[in-house]
Amino acid sequence: MSGQERLQPIRVLVVDDHAVVRQGMRAFLSLQADMRVVGEARDAQAALDFLATATVRDVMPNVVLMDLVMPRLDGVSGIRTIKKLYPGIEVVAMTSFSETERVRAALAAGAAGYLLKDAEADEVATAIRAAAAGETHLDTAVARKITRALTGVSEGVSSLSQREREVLVLVADGYSNRDIAEALTISERTARTHVSSILLKIGVTSRTQAALWAIHQGMTSVP
Structure with missing residues (x-):
């Protein structure tokens, strides 16, 4: 924008x-x-x-x-x-x-x-x-509600796919959906879908909360 x-x-x-x-x-x-x-x-x-x-x-x-x-x-x-x-x-x-x-x-x-x-x-x-x-x-x-439905067996980082982990690292590094799409050579819509899935799986309601959660988990490429 x-x-x-x-x-x-x-x-x-x-x-x-x-x-x-x-x-x-x-x-x-x-x-x-x-x-x-x-x-x-x-x-x-x-x-x-x-x-x-x-x-x-x-x-x-x-x-x-x-x-x-x-x-x-x-x-x-x-x-x-x-x-x-x-x-x-x-x-x-x-x-x-x-x-x-x-x-x-x-x-x-x-x-x-x-x-x-x-x-x-x-x-x-x-x-x-x-x-x-x-x-x-x-x-x-x-x-x-969705988090409870999705995390019956696995929780936290273990519930994320490899691609979702890659996306979450970029979210924690401050990347926008467009930046994520370019970095991973995927469409912007696919990037958003991954972000939505991540929010649900880790039980947060915003991108900012997801970034803070990832940083707390040590999931960032920024030293």
Whole structure:
């Protein structure tokens, strides 16, 4: 993200099948000085319809706040399609359910964050800012639940694959997803997927926490 882009407000599209939720999110986000709600959609298909003409109307969002349980086209399918057609748009998933498989499916589809609908308003804003900055943010309860599911046998460093360890070392060294992709000759999306998996496996909710965890474990190339 360039310096000029950072001066612009984060443009947000709110996607939820409940009008009251959309209105509440719009009201809250409109109070954030660094955010601007550019539109609402009642489901993922309506969101795709919105995006199809967003460029010509100058309302293309930076971040989509996406419910996962909706009619017509569900949130996970919507995330997958958005990331395929508009890779520059980040998606933060929201749902009332902390189901492990749904969380993992959303992250695998390309979501940059995951929140429960009862999350505090400030956490919603934090997740949107993190997504706009190319980082991953997970609801604490969700991360804890998935961590328990993933670490039944192995824990900590031993739960990470060799590639995930390589990625975590670079995270600890301050590399962005783009830097990691270049260093390991992988796509930026693959780098993000690895980072999301690492967060879940070691039980932290942000990239910064992962870096601190890695440094504590001695996993850094910096002397």
